[in-house]
Amino acid sequence: MSSIRQKILDTATDYLREHTLAEAQINELCQLAEVSRTSFYREFKNLDDLFTCVVTQLWTERLRAIISESEQATCPRKRLFHFAKQLASTAQSRDYLPRDEASIGQAIHLLYREDSRAPAAFTDITQPFIATCQRDGGVRQDIPAEEVADWILRQMWVLVSIPLTPKPDAGALGRYLQLFIVDALRPLQDDSTQDDTVHHKLDAILDKLRYL
Template sequence: MTKALRTRQKILDTAAQLIYEHGLSRFRIDDLVADVGITRQTFYRYFKNKNEVMTAVVVANGIKLAERVFDELTAMQLSFEDFLVEGVVHSVEVIKSEDSFYRFLEDDLTPAVGIMIENFLTVEQAMLPLADPYIERARESGIVKAEVTTHDILRWIFRAFLSEMLLSGLEPVEARRNYLKKMLVPSICYDLR
């Protein structure tokens, strides 16, 4: 790894730690450059502004969250329908866990959601290699409706995830699961019962 890549990574790692400790709303460039041990001028060689580094941290951790949840659910060998529902529910539960880095999403939900929405296509592109084979197997098995694309599925999951983030404290997990089974799954899957 070159010195430039190491410096960029150190900036991102330190920014992530500061966001974890203080939240997005209290994240400051002055704190970041002091902790990294660089000048503001050096920071601006790597990132245009505070929003760009915050976006990089939120997107990178959104991708890590999705990969983690995908790996954990794949190991459970769930049906495709349950995989959809549990993917949304489990993602929110990971974020809400006490020791989770993703806790900042709950504390600064509005700016974090804004960043995630603006960068959905970046996250989606990172998810395609994981999700596409799984979705295609379900499609070949006759589970996924023919007119529903992989992009549609990822977009619906993302929307359901955002709704769950906003509403998760209002209902018990089982009620949220049942709602997703009733509303999300029929949009994507044929009723094979």
């Protein structure tokens, strides 16, 4: 990455701490970054392209940090729960950019527009983590790791786009994550295998009892 490109990205990141996406102007950003408009257009197509890159950079950094923390858990299901909880907590806290509701909606739209590379970038980071959880028996294997990663990340965007209540219920959030992410991704053989084993043992006991 060129130094000019990173300089513009850093300037735009700082700018969004105090302003909305709608307030941004290329001339103002160029002045703040001390670069020419020619340099700007050499690195970015337009403001939408710039802000897509800003939000993508922020979320890829956060995803890497969350995965690094989550990998400390030895149990794959606890690992997945920690990952989902940290992801959801970040989404609900607004501890990232942009902060205002209108900008959040616009940012998500930019990230998932047809020509955006952001979803692939997020999935590339998350997929190996999901694949490891699958290998260790914590996540169902009948769905590709890439699809699971994309599904979880889309759950995050739902949480991002829903306005916060004054006092979020941490317990309710934990139940949501457990029921609709961790339990939903439970390996298929977990319950069925146990049930079949129990029924098989009961049948064997009943057969023996008939001859007593």
